[in-house]
Amino acid sequence: xxxxxxxxxxxDVAAARAARPRPWYVDVWVQMVRxxxxxxxxxxxxxxxxxxxxxxxxxxxxGFAQTSLRExxxxxxxxxxxxxxxxxxxxxxxxxxxxxxxxxxxxxxxALGSVLATLIGVLSAYFGGRxxxxxxxxxxxxxAFPPLLLLMSIMSLLGPSALNITLVLGAxxxxxxxxxxxxxxxxxKEYTWIESTRALGSGHLRITVGHILxxxxxxIIVVATTGLSTVILTEASLSFLGLGVPPxxxxxxxxxxxxxxxxxxxxxxxxxxxxxxxxLAVFGFNMLGDALRDLLDPRLKGS
Amino acid sequence: MKQYVLRRVVLAIPTLILxxxxxxxxxxxxxGDVATxxxxxxxxxxxxxxxxxxxxxxxxxxxxxxxxxxxxxxxGDFGRxxxxxxxxxxxxxxxxxxxxxxxxxxxxVSVVIGVAVGIVSAVRQDSAADYVGRIxxxxxxxxPYFGLAVLVVVLPSIYFRWTPxxxxxxxxxxxxxNLKIMLVPALVFGVTRAGPIMRIMxxxxxxxxxxxxIRTAWSKGLAERTIVLRHALKNALIPxxxxxxxxxxxxxxxxxxxxAIFRLPGVGLFFFEAxxxxxxxxxxxxxxxxxxxxxxxxxxxDLSYAFLDPRIRxx
Numbered sequence: 001x002x003x004x005x006x007x008x009x010x011x012d013v014a015a016a017r018a019a020r021p022r023p024w025y026v027d028v029w030v031q032m033v034r035x036x037x038x039x040x041x042x043x044x045x046x047x048x049x050x051x052x053x054x055x056x057x058x059x060x061x062x063g064f065a066q067t068s069l070r071e072x073x074x075x076x077x078x079x080x081x082x083x084x085x086x087x088x089x090x091x092x093x094x095x096x097x098x099x100x101x102x103x104x105x106x107x108x109x110x111a112l113g114s115v116l117a118t119l120i121g122v123l124s125a126y127f128g129g130r131x132x133x134x135x136x137x138x139x140x141x142x143x144a145f146p147p148l149l150l151l152m153s154i155m156s157l158l159g160p161s162a163l164n165i166t167l168v169l170g171a172x173x174x175x176x177x178x179x180x181x182x183x184x185x186x187x188x189k190e191y192t193w194i195e196s197t198r199a200l201g202s203g204h205l206r207i208t209v210g211h212i213l214x215x216x217x218x219x220i221i222v223v224a225t226t227g228l229s230t231v232i233l234t235e236a237s238l239s240f241l242g243l244g245v246p247p248x249x250x251x252x253x254x255x256x257x258x259x260x261x262x263x264x265x266x267x268x269x270x271x272x273x274x275x276x277x278x279x280l281a282v283f284g285f286n287m288l289g290d291a292l293r294d295l296l297d298p299r300l301k302g303s
Numbered sequence: 304m305k306q307y308v309l310r311r312v313v314l315a316i317p318t319l320i321l322x323x324x325x326x327x328x329x330x331x332x333x334x335g336d337v338a339t340x341x342x343x344x345x346x347x348x349x350x351x352x353x354x355x356x357x358x359x360x361x362x363x364x365x366x367x368x369x370x371x372x373x374x375x376x377x378x379g380d381f382g383r384x385x386x387x388x389x390x391x392x393x394x395x396x397x398x399x400x401x402x403x404x405x406x407x408x409x410x411x412v413s414v415v416i417g418v419a420v421g422i423v424s425a426v427r428q429d430s431a432a433d434y435v436g437r438i439x440x441x442x443x444x445x446x447p448y449f450g451l452a453v454l455v456v457v458l459p460s461i462y463f464r465w466t467p468x469x470x471x472x473x474x475x476x477x478x479x480x481n482l483k484i485m486l487v488p489a490l491v492f493g494v495t496r497a498g499p500i501m502r503i504m505x506x507x508x509x510x511x512x513x514x515x516x517i518r519t520a521w522s523k524g525l526a527e528r529t530i531v532l533r534h535a536l537k538n539a540l541i542p543x544x545x546x547x548x549x550x551x552x553x554x555x556x557x558x559x560x561x562x563a564i565f566r567l568p569g570v571g572l573f574f575f576e577a578x579x580x581x582x583x584x585x586x587x588x589x590x591x592x593x594x595x596x597x598x599x600x601x602x603x604x605d606l607s608y609a610f611l612d613p614r615i616r617x618x
Contacts, residue, residue, distance in 0.1 A: 038441075141321035144594040148556030149574065153326070153586055156578040157333035233447055237560060240449050241575070256453050258563055264457045271457045275450035283445035 031295050039291020045284030053100040062090040064097040065248040073267045082273050085255075086263040091270065094250035095277050101251045102281060105162060105244075106232040109169035113231075114224045116174025121181025122216065125189055126208050135178075142175050148237065155243040162245045165238060169231050177223045184219045188212050218296045226289035229282045236278055252278045308606065315598045319591075326590045327368050330583045337385060337581040347386075358385055371587065381592070382584035384577070391588045394573060401569035404474060405492075405561065406554050408485055410547060412493025413500055418543065420497070421504025425539075426531055428509065436501060443498030448557060452491045452564045471568050488565045492557060496550070503546050507539040541608060548604030552597050 022030065032039050052059065061081075068088035075083045082091040124135045142150075151168060158164045188194065189212065197211055236253030238244035245251045255274040264271040338354050341347040348354035355361045359370070374380040381391040424436035459465040467487050474481040511517065512535055520530045559571035566572075570589065577585035 137317060137321060140318045141325055144318055144322050144598050145325075145590065146552035146556035146593060146597065148553075148559060149590060149593060152559070152575070152578055153329060153590060154333070156581070157329065159334070236447060237449055241560065241563070253449075256450055261453065261456070261564075264453065265461060268457055268461055271450075271453050275447070275454055278450055279446045282447065283441065286441070286444055 028292065028295050032291055036291035036294070038287045042284045042287030042289075042291065045280055046288055049099050049103060049281055049284065052096045053103045056096050056100050060090075060093040060096045062093040064094055064250050065089065066093075073263075075267070075269060083267065083269045085267065085270055086260070091273055094255060095252070095273060098250045098252045098255065098274070098277065099281075101162065101245050101249060102232050102235065105166050105169065105235045106228050108166040109173055109231050109235075110224050110228050112167070112170030113173030113177065113227070114220050116171065117177040117181050117223065118213070118216065118220055120174065120178035121183075122185045122208055122212055124178065125182045125185035126204070126212065136182075139175055139178060142172075147172060147176075148234070151234065151238060152241065152243055155238055160243050160246040162249070165235060165244050169234060172234075173227055173231055177227065180223055181216055181219060184216050185212055188215045222289070222293045222296050225285070225292050229285035229289065232285065233278075233282055252281075308602075311602050311605070315602070318598060319595055322594045323372055323587075323591050324368070326587045326594075327371065330587055331364050331367075337583055340581060341385065371584070375588075375591075381588040384585050385582050386580055391585055394585075395570060395589065395592060398568055398570045398573050400474065401471070401567055402555075402558050402562070402571060404481075404485055405489060405558050405567065405569060408489035409493045409496060409554060409558075412489050413496040414543075414547070416494065416497040417500025418504050418540075421501045421543075422508060422531065422536070424501065424505040425508035425512065426527075436505070440498045440501040440505075443495055443501070446495055448492050448495040449560045449564065451495055452488070452561060455487065455491050456564060467565055469566055471566070484565075484567075488561050488567065492554075492561050496554070496557075499546060499550070500543060503542050504539065507542045508535060511535045511539045544607060545604060548601060551600050551604075555593060555597070 021027075029043075032043065056064075061079075066089060068084070071080070071084050071088040072086055073084065074080050074088075077083075080090050080092070082095065084090055085094070120135055120139070124132045151172060154168050155165060158168070194207060194211060197207055202210070235244055236251065236256075239251040239253030240257050242254075242257060242259060244253055247254065252274045256271060256278070260270065338351055338358065338360060342351050342354055348357060352361070359367060371382060374382065379392070381395070383390050384394070420436045420439060424433045427433050456467060468480070468484045471484060472480045508531075512531075517530060517535055520534050525534075555571075558569060559575050561567070562569045562571040563575055570593075574586070574589045577589070
C-alpha cells in the first residue's frame, strides 16, 4: 500500500485534536449527554420551550388574543388541538405564547438577579468589614420575610406588569443568592495567588473583576440555572393571584388563575394543560440545573 | 447554652427593626395610594385631605413610622385596619389557628411521605422501589402546588361529583368536620412539598448507613429494622429538620394561595384581601408578625439540633 504524505499526516491531526482539551463550555454538554440522561431530557425540554417562545408568531395557529365567541369552550378537535377558553381563544396558541412570557420574565429576572447577586456578594466578601456587616444585615432582614408575601406586597403596590414583575423577581433573586456568591468569593479571596497579584500592584478593580469574578463564574452559572425554575414558578404563582403579567397577554399561571376557576368546571382542559406545561417547564429547568451543578461545581452538590 | 440563646435573641432585634423599616418604607414609597382608592371608589370621606388627616397620613413619614412601631413595642397594639377599623391583632389571632393547623398538617403530610419514601429509597438503594421513589420526588418537585390544587378542586367535581367542603368549621366546634375540610388542602400542599424531603432523607440516610457505628451495629447482630430506625434515622433526620426549618417561609407563603383556593379563613386570606385594598396597617403588621415568627422559628430549629445531635455544643 502506497503511503502518501496525506495519510501519514492524518493521524497526527486527529491526535492533536484529541489531545487539545475541549473548552469547558463545550465539555459540559458532552459530559451531560454521556453521564446525565435526566439532565439531557431537561435540556431538550428547555430547548423546545425556547423554540416555542422565539417562534411563537410563526408556529402558533391563531393570535393569542384572537377571540371567537361562537367557539367558546370547544374541547379538543382538529382545528383547536387543545380546545378553546371562555372567549373562544385557542388554548394551544396561548400556551405557546405563555412560554414566551415565562422565559422572558424568567431569563430577565435571573440575568438581573445574577448581576445583583455578584455585585453584592463580591463586594461584601472582598471589602469585608463594615460594608459586609451592613449589606449582610440587609440581606438577613430580607430573608426573614416569606418570599411570596413580600413579592405580593410589592407587586400589588407597583401594579401588575411584565416589566415590574421582572424587576421585582430579579431583585429578590439577587439578594437571596448573594449569600452563595459571597461564600465562594470569601474562599477565593484567601488564596495566595490573590495575595501575589496584590503584591504585583493590582488594584481593587483588577483583583475583583480580573481575578475573583472569573472564579466565581461557575457558581453564578449554577445558581442561575437552578434558580430559573424557582423564578418561573414564582412568576406563575403571582400571575395566578392576578399580581403578575396582566391580561390579555397569556401566562401559564394566569391561565390557571383563581379568577378563571369557574370556567374550568365547564372546560377542565383549561386547568389541565397550563398545569402540565408549567410542570414540564419546572421539571426541565430543575433537571438541567441539577446536572449542570453536578458537572460544573461539585462543591454545591446536594444544595 | 443560655448565653447562646440570649445572643441569638439580641441579634434578632436589629434584623426585626430593619424588617419593620423595609415594610413601612415599601408601603409609603411605592405608587399605590390607599386614600385615593377609599375616597374615589367607596366614599369613605368627603375629600382626600379629610381622609388623609383622619388616617394620620398627612403627617411626616418618620412620625407615622415611630407611632406604628412605638404602639407595637410599648402597648402591643398593631393598629387598626383602615377599611374596617377593626384591631389587626384580634383579627390575626382569630385567623391564626386556621393557618397554623394548615401548616402543621401540611408538614405532617410532607414529613410522613418524604421520610417513609426516603427510607425505603435509601435502604433498598438502586432497587425498583428506589427508582419509583426517586421519580416520585422529581414529580413532586415539578408539579406546582397551586396547579395541583386547581386540578383537585375542578376535576373530581366534574368526573366524580365530589367537591371540597366550602364552608369552614373551626376545630373547636366540630373537630371531625374540620379535619375533613383541612385534609384535602393539607394533602395537596404536603404532597408537593414532600419532594425535597424525600431527596434529602435518602441522601442523608445513605450517608449515615455507611458510617462505622452502623457497621458495628450490624456485627452485633442487630436486626435491619433496629439499625435503620433506632440507630441511623436519628442522625439522618438532622438535615431533614433543618430543611423544614429553612422552608417554613415557603409553607407560610404558600398557605396564602392554598387558603385562597380552598376558601379557608386564615391569615393568608386576610393578608391577600388586605393587599387588594391596599390596607397599609394590615399589610405592614401581618408582614412584621410573620417575619418575627420566621426569625423565632429559625432559632428554635437551630436549638433543636442540640437535642438531636449531642455532639453539637453551643457556646
